[in-house]
Amino acid sequence: NERTFIAIKPDGVQRGLVAEIISRLERKGFKLVAIKITVPSKEFAQKHYHDLKDRPFFNGLCQFLSSGPVVAMVWEGEGVIKYGRKLIGATNPQASEPGTIRGDLAVVVGRNIIHGSDGPETAKDEINLWFKPQELV
Ligand code: ATP
Ligand code: MG
Numbered sequence: 001n002e003r004t005f006i007a008i009k010p011d012g013v014q015r016g017l018v019a020e021i022i023s024r025l026e027r028k029g030f031k032l033v034a035i036k037i038t039v040p041s042k043e044f045a046q047k048h049y050h051d052l053k054d055r056p057f058f059n060g061l062c063q064f065l066s067s068g069p070v071v072a073m074v075w076e077g078e079g080v081i082k083y084g085r086k087l088i089g090a091t092n093p094q095a096s097e098p099g100t101i102r103g104d105l106a107v108v109v110g111r112n113i114i115h116g117s118d119g120p121e122t123a124k125d126e127i128n129l130w131f132k133p134q135e136l137v
Helices: 010-014 018-028 042-048 058-065 080-088 101-105 120-130
Strands: 003-008 031-038 070-076 114-116
Touching: 003 018, 003 080, 003 120, 010 018, 010 058, 010 070, 018 031, 018 070, 018 080, 018 101, 042 058, 042 120, 070 080, 070 120, 080 101, 080 114
Parallel strands: none
Antiparallel strands: 003 070, 003 114, 031 070
């Protein structure tokens, strides 16, 4: 069964968008198989975004992810990795289509409210980073 890691970033939680985002994924038909709320340390954020360590925004990005509660989730369903990214929308909300989460609910790239794994390998790595096996149903 295909699974992906999706997180509502501190801006999404702070803005009260948790229920809205979960609702969109549930209504599509994907299944929530793990969820927790946590404030990640900066070191943890650096692990999560290690692929971006050479980018100029890396430090600010990790600082931001660790700045408040994050809702970490695992979602399951056929095609959930790719279609989950489709529901989320393009990285920069200025380019996200209306009807997507970022397109409807966000404005700037540094505050794009949600994260989704970008492929099968990262999905596996991110699920293992954020969750223990016994936390998944
Ligand atoms: P995410 O990994 O958070 O789901 P993504 O896969 O759409 O987003 P990535 O290229 O992995 O995009 O970038 C990770 C995050 O880094 C983005 O979600 C965004 O918050 C931030 N980011 C990306 N590009 C920029 C940029 N040019 N300036 C500032 N922040 C950026
Ligand atoms: Mg990414």
